[in-house]
Amino acid sequence: MTGNSFHIGRIFGINVRIDWSWLLIFFLITWNLAAGFGVLHPEWGAGMTLLLAVIASLLFFASVLAHELAHSVMARAQNVPVRDIVLFMFGGVSNIERDPPSPRAEFLITIVGPLTSLIIGVVLLFVANTALNPIVDPQNPESAVAQLGPVASVLGWLGSINVMLAVFNLIPGFPLDGGRVLRSILWAVTGNLRRATRWAAYVGQAIAWLMIVAGVALIFGLPLPLLGRGVVGGLWLIFIGWFLNNASAASYQRVVIQDLLQGVPVSRLMRIDPPTVPADITVESLVHDYVMRRDDYAFPVMDGDQLVGLVTMDDVRSVERASWPVSRVRDIMRPVADLVMVGPEEDAAEALNKLLMRDVRQLPVVHNGRLIGLLRRNDLVKWMQLQGE
Numbered sequence: 429m430t431g432n433s434f435h436i437g438r439i440f441g442i443n444v445r446i447d448w449s450w451l452l453i454f455f456l457i458t459w460n461l462a463a464g465f466g467v468l469h470p471e472w473g474a475g476m477t478l479l480l481a482v483i484a485s486l487l488f489f490a491s492v493l494a495h496e497l498a499h500s501v502m503a504r505a506q507n508v509p510v511r512d513i514v515l516f517m518f519g520g521v522s523n524i525e526r527d528p529p530s531p532r533a534e535f536l537i538t539i540v541g542p543l544t545s546l547i548i549g550v551v552l553l554f555v556a557n558t559a560l561n562p563i564v565d566p567q568n569p570e571s572a573v574a575q576l577g578p579v580a581s582v583l584g585w586l587g588s589i590n591v592m593l594a595v596f597n598l599i600p601g602f603p604l605d606g607g608r609v610l611r612s613i614l615w616a617v618t619g620n621l622r623r624a625t626r627w628a629a630y631v632g633q634a635i636a637w638l639m640i641v642a643g644v645a646l647i648f649g650l651p652l653p654l655l656g657r658g659v660v661g662g663l664w665l666i667f668i669g670w671f672l673n674n675a676s677a678a679s680y681q682r683v684v685i686q687d688l689l690q691g692v693p694v695s696r697l698m699r700i701d702p703p704t705v706p707a708d709i710t711v712e713s714l715v716h717d718y719v720m721r722r723d724d725y726a727f728p729v730m731d732g733d734q735l736v737g738l739v740t741m742d743d744v745r746s747v748e749r750a751s752w753p754v755s756r757v758r759d760i761m762r763p764v765a766d767l768v769m770v771g772p773e774e775d776a777a778e779a780l781n782k783l784l785m786r787d788v789r790q791l792p793v794v795h796n797g798r799l800i801g802l803l804r805r806n807d808l809v810k811w812m813q814l815q816g817e
């Protein structure tokens with residue numbers, strides 16, 4: 429998901445990124461709110477209405493961020509590193525680099541998110557309600573909302589959406605927060621993270637399918653309590669269900685993979701003595717003497733016996749054919765300072781995290797400053813295939 433996102437800043441030392449899909453939802457929420465305010469308060473005028481809608485959307489964004497920050501800060505307090513927070517179409521996600529060390533840690537990291545949303549929601553609703561009380565007409569409570577001033581309207585909306593956010597996240601389908609809470613409990617009971625994840629993921633997929641079925645029912649005109657009615661609501665529900673289903677399956681797969689690689693040192697899976705190339709040969713020579721002669725996709729680049737970089741077929745592709753005889757490997761390689769590397773004793777599960785996070789296909793394996801191997805994605809895949817999953 430980081431591929432389509434851009435960085436907007438750092439809070440408490442955690443990078444915050446926004447996915448492009450989030451802009452779409454920001455626009456939809458603002459538009460929807462402006463339309464709603466416009467119907468209730470024609471006296472506000474178009475400019476004021478739009479401004480309020482934008483402010484409300486931005487505050488909504490801030491409250492989603494607060495929810496994610498709660499997860500991230502608690503994760504770090506539990507010694508689990510956090511890579512970044514990405515805000516996207518369905519809210520936010522804290523990219524926590526590995527599974528929490530214990531059921532207790534997982535429970536704490538998870539529960540603080542919905543709790544934050546709930547507290548924000550209840551406080552805002554309380555404030556909005558205080559503003560509402562003097563003018564509420566018990567015969568016609570609906571009309572009271574229309575009498576709310578701009579500030580109370582925004583706070584009231586924000587309060588209820590935060591409560592909804594807390595409730596939605598507590599749906600017990602992994603990887604939603606509720607599913608993680610469920611997993612932490614199953615984990616504590618069974619003492620087996622993989623089994624706990626599998627069950628929590630099954631529940632997640634079951635709930636996802638229920639959402640899809642409910643969405644279809646809505647589209648065919650069946651009104652459902654709490655879920656509303658209509659084609660748009662139905663499509664939205666199907667969409668969320670589909671997303672949750674994929675996320676459940678992917679999270680489970682990730683845990684299986686972690687499990688297969690845990691405790692296996694990199695040195696056992698890496699390619700030993702990978703073919704290397706000298707830094708000063710031309711790209712022409714690289715292609716004809718190395719790339720075409722072997723099956724390898726990437727070559728560590730050496731200056732004497734010193735590793736100075738890594739060159740891949742993609743790097744070659746970025747050079748025009750005409751400059752192959754004059755460009756040197758040194759000019760097109762990725763220099764050693766930009767490379768992610770692993771040690772031979774490192775855990776293969778950690779190495780896989782590095783591969784995925786940097787989106788590279790191989791990692792040079794370095795011991796005491798010397799290149800001793802190359803760990804490729806394919807090597808990890810081969811190892812996992814041998815174990816039949």
Ligand SMILES: [Zn+2]
Pocket residue numbers: 495496499541542597605
């Ligand atoms: Zn959460």
